[in-house]
Amino acid sequence: MTVPARPYDWPLSGTPGPADTALILIDMQIDFCGEGGFAHQAGSDFALLQATIAPTRRVLRAFRAAGHFILHTREGHRPDLSDLNDNKRWRSARAGAEIGSPGPCGRMLTRGEPGWQIVPELVPLPTEPVIDKPGKGAFHATDLDHLLRRRGIRNLVFAGVTSDCCVHTTMSEACDRGYDCLLLEDCTASVLTAHHATILNLTLRDHGLFGAVTTSTAVLEALPAPTNAPSGAPDPL
Amino acid sequence: MTPADPSGTGGPQAGPVPGLYPWPFDGDLRPDNTALLVIGMQRDYLCAGGWLDCAGHDIAPLAALSAPLGSTLSALRRAGLAVLHLREGHRPDLNDLPETKRWRSARMGAEIGHPGPLGRHLVRGAPGTDLVLPALPGEDIIEVTGRSGFYGTDLDALLRLRGLRNLVLAGALTDGMVQATLREANDRGYECLVLEDLCASTSPAQHAEQIRMFALAGGLWGSVGRSADLLAALEDPR
Numbered sequence: 001m002t003v004p005a006r007p008y009d010w011p012l013s014g015t016p017g018p019a020d021t022a023l024i025l026i027d028m029q030i031d032f033c034g035e036g037g038f039a040h041q042a043g044s045d046f047a048l049l050q051a052t053i054a055p056t057r058r059v060l061r062a063f064r065a066a067g068h069f070i071l072h073t074r075e076g077h078r079p080d081l082s083d084l085n086d087n088k089r090w091r092s093a094r095a096g097a098e099i100g101s102p103g104p105c106g107r108m109l110t111r112g113e114p115g116w117q118i119v120p121e122l123v124p125l126p127t128e129p130v131i132d133k134p135g136k137g138a139f140h141a142t143d144l145d146h147l148l149r150r151r152g153i154r155n156l157v158f159a160g161v162t163s164d165c166c167v168h169t170t171m172s173e174a175c176d177r178g179y180d181c182l183l184l185e186d187c188t189a190s191v192l193t194a195h196h197a198t199i200l201n202l203t204l205r206d207h208g209l210f211g212a213v214t215t216s217t218a219v220l221e222a223l224p225a226p227t228n229a230p231s232g233a234p235d236p237l
Numbered sequence: 238m239t240p241a242d243p244s245g246t247g248g249p250q251a252g253p254v255p256g257l258y259p260w261p262f263d264g265d266l267r268p269d270n271t272a273l274l275v276i277g278m279q280r281d282y283l284c285a286g287g288w289l290d291c292a293g294h295d296i297a298p299l300a301a302l303s304a305p306l307g308s309t310l311s312a313l314r315r316a317g318l319a320v321l322h323l324r325e326g327h328r329p330d331l332n333d334l335p336e337t338k339r340w341r342s343a344r345m346g347a348e349i350g351h352p353g354p355l356g357r358h359l360v361r362g363a364p365g366t367d368l369v370l371p372a373l374p375g376e377d378i379i380e381v382t383g384r385s386g387f388y389g390t391d392l393d394a395l396l397r398l399r400g401l402r403n404l405v406l407a408g409a410l411t412d413g414m415v416q417a418t419l420r421e422a423n424d425r426g427y428e429c430l431v432l433e434d435l436c437a438s439t440s441p442a443q444h445a446e447q448i449r450m451f452a453l454a455g456g457l458w459g460s461v462g463r464s465a466d467l468l469a470a471l472e473d474p475r
Binding site: 078080082083084085086126127129134135140141142143145146147150151 | 328329330332333334335336374375377382383388389390391393394395398399
């Protein structure tokens with residue numbers, strides 16, 4: 001059974017299963033969704049991002065129970081900032097939140113700092129790879145493509161923040177690499193609602209320019225009920 | 238990073254380094270456009286009880302690298318070259334380990350991820366992945382899962398960001414990570430120099446075969462030279 005979605009029922013290859021379908025959570029970090037994080041320091045309305053945590057948590061729990069491969073991405077730079085583009089640094093300083101400079105949650109968008117951590121509601125299990133990325137797209141300068149191909153993954157379900165920045169860039173990269181992408185519209189957000197709407201429209205254009213769009217409810221209804229409790233550690237959620 | 242000199246040329250011009258051809262090809266050798274890649278200088282390769290040792294390979298040629306490479310590393314640091322360290326290792330959950338690679342390592346008798354005297358073989362964070370020549374602050378470490386240091390890593394991004402166009406390669410194994418990284422670097426437009434006296438394989442014959450192969454067409458992937466000549470070139474700015 002496919003997932004009811006716009007502009008096509010997803011995925012094109014038919015029923016998505018644990019063997020070929022992964023869930024990827026983009027940048028659900030304190031720096032974006034938390035008080036005192038990078039987004040907050042840059043003056044953004046991070047409450048819009050925070051609102052994605054609850055539905056994303058339901059989806060994460062269901063995908064874990066169904067045995068899907070789950071990946072998390074984390075935007076952040078090496079502590080020596082050797083991977084920080086000059087223009088990215090300049091832009092962040094201009095926004096009042098220079099990457100690498102101290103904030104209430106430690107050095108902003110810097111690996112190892114409190115703000116760089118994933119929010120406690122969505123903390124990864126040890127078996128769920130975390131991709132540390134210096135760019136907007138999670139494929140740039142990372143082993144994401146390698147991890148997905150090794151598992152035979154061809155369908156990607158996207159949740160996370162922000163829809164107009166890292167989520168869209170990563171979906172675009174994934175699309176070019178041949179992955180069939182599904183965006184969960186209530187599990188992603190932008191700090192600007194107009195941008196969020198623009199991205200949804202862009203995704204839907206031309207019969208799914210970057211994949212398909214649906215809701216967390218639709219994907220949860222389409223997932224087969226787990227026949228058994230998953231083996232191993234109990235779900236911490 | 239070496240600050241640009243007041244003349245705006247980014248440091249004194251050095252070189253060229255003798256070898257397959259006077260390196261670099263265009264004579265543009267400066268400390269601030271040149272990086273040393275220290276490859277595979279990790280306990281899993283060089284030390285007793287490490288992965289290669291457990292797999293029955295002769296680690297003596299590799300262990301012999303650490304003293305001379307260490308002294309060249311110090312000299313190149315003083316000359317102001319950028320230094321990056323490449324090491325092979327997998328995520329602890331082995332999600333990045335292809336079945337083919339696991340199968341081959343098991344066949345060698347030292348399956349990646351299995352416990353050995355230096356912790357789990359080729360697993361990040363295990364003592365076996367410790368660098369024999371430690372990285373200084375400001376020297377990035379690249380965690381490599383494949384043969385090439387470019388595959389699935391931020392190496393290319395780091396080099397481009399700092400304008401590092403000339404790459405000096407040294408370490409282990411000549412016929413493993415060194416040659417694979419060399420080939421990919423060349424395809425990406427980097428101008429490479431392999432230091433033949435500071436690379437090694439588990440057998441001198443395999444090392445020699447690779448060095449001979451690098452000489453194809455007068456240096457198809459870059460030049461091959463010696464550490465003393467590189468140091469002399471850098472100490473004697475034109």
